[in-house]
Amino acid sequence: xxxxxxxxxxxxxxxEVLEELVLAAKLGPGSLVVMGTSTSEVIGAAxxxxxxxxxxxxxxxxxxxxxxxxxxxxxxxxxEHLNRALVIERSLLEELRLCExxxxxxxxxxxxxxxxxxxxxxxxxxxxxIEAYAGIDxxxxxxxxxxxxxxxxxxxxxxxxxxxxxxxxxxxxKLIGGERAIYALPEVQDSHVCL
Numbered sequence: 001x002x003x004x005x006x007x008x009x010x011x012x013x014x015x016e017v018l019e020e021l022v023l024a025a026k027l028g029p030g031s032l033v034v035m036g037t038s039t040s041e042v043i044g045a046a047x048x049x050x051x052x053x054x055x056x057x058x059x060x061x062x063x064x065x066x067x068x069x070x071x072x073x074x075x076x077x078x079x080e081h082l083n084r085a086l087v088i089e090r091s092l093l094e095e096l097r098l099c100e101x102x103x104x105x106x107x108x109x110x111x112x113x114x115x116x117x118x119x120x121x122x123x124x125x126x127x128x129x130i131e132a133y134a135g136i137d138x139x140x141x142x143x144x145x146x147x148x149x150x151x152x153x154x155x156x157x158x159x160x161x162x163x164x165x166x167x168x169x170x171x172x173x174k175l176i177g178g179e180r181a182i183y184a185l186p187e188v189q190d191s192h193v194c195l
Contacts, residue, residue, distance in 0.1 A: 006043055006162040007058055013161045014062035017136060017168065020156050022070050025134050025170030029071035034086065034135035034146045035063060036077040037113035041139030042162035048079060051107040055162070056116035059138070064120075075130050076117035077143055078103075078110040086130050086146060087114050090123040098127045133171055139164035147171055 018033070027033070038047040039055040067074050075086040082103050093100055103126055105114035118124045131148040138161050144151060148171040156168055 007054055010042060010055060010162055011058040011062035011065075013158055014059050014136075014138070015065045017156045017158050017161065017166055018063060018066040019069075020158075021134055021136060021154060021168050021170065022066065022072070024154055025152075027070065027072065027134055027170070030073060031070075031134065032073045032075060032092075032130065032132045033067075034075045034077055034130065034132035034143050035113070036084075036135065036137045036139075036141035036143035036146075037111070038079075038139030038141050038164060039112040041164035044163035047139055047141070048111075051112040053107060053112045053116055056112040059113060059161075060116050060120055074117075075127075075132060075146065076114050077141060077146060078105050078114040078126070079141070081109040082114070082126070083128065084142075084145065085110075085126045085128055087117045087121065087124055087126060088130070089121050090125045093125050093127060096130075098130065101126045101128050134169060136166065136168045138166055140167070144169075150174055 039052040040050040041047050042055050043050055043052055073092055075088045078085045082105060085101055105118050107115050130146050132146055135143045135147055137143045147169060151169040151171050154168040154170060156166060159166055
C-alpha cells in the first residue's frame with residue numbers, strides 16, 4: 001500500500017474504529033478517550049522512524065468527526081521522548097485538576113500525532129498522566145498506563161489502520177464482591193462447630 005493510498009484511507013479507518021469503540025463501550029458525552037498513535041507504523045515503518053504529519057492530520061480529522069458526533073474528550077499520547085505525556089485541552093486540565101507539564105510536542109520529540117493535536121486544539125497543554133475511560137492504540141504505542149482500572153480488551157473489526165495494528169480497550173469499575181461474596185458471617189447451626 002503506497003503512502004498516498006494510505007493517506008486517502010486513514011481518516012475513514014480511524015473514524016470507523018473510534019465509532020465502533022464508542023458504541024461497544026457505551027461511551028456517553030464527556031467520556032475521555034486516549035489515542036496512542038505511531039504514524040511511522042501506519043505507513044509501514046518501524047515505530048519512531050518515519051513520522052508523518054500528513055498521516056497525523058488525516059487521523060486527527062477522522063478522530064474529530066467522531067469526537068464531535070459523540071461529544072467526547074480526547075487525550076493524545078506523546079511518544080517516549082516526552083515520557084508518554086498527553087496533549088489535552090486546558091479546560092479538561094482545569095476540570096480534572098491535573099498537573100500540567102511543560103513541553104511542546106514536535107514530530108521528533110512527542111510524535112507527529114501529538115504535534116498535530118497540539119496545533120489543532122483550542123488551548124492545548126500537556127499532562128503527565130490521565131485515567132481515560134477507553135483508548136485506541138494505533139501501532140502498539142502502549143496506552144495502558146493512561147487507562148482507568150480495569151481495562152477490557154476490545155478487538156475492533158478493523159484490525160489495521162494503514163499498516164499499523166490497532167488494539168483498543170474500555171474500562172469498567174472494579175468489581176468488589178459479586179455473587180460469591182459473603183456480606184455476613186454464616187449462622188452456626190451447631191454451637192460445637194468451630195469457624
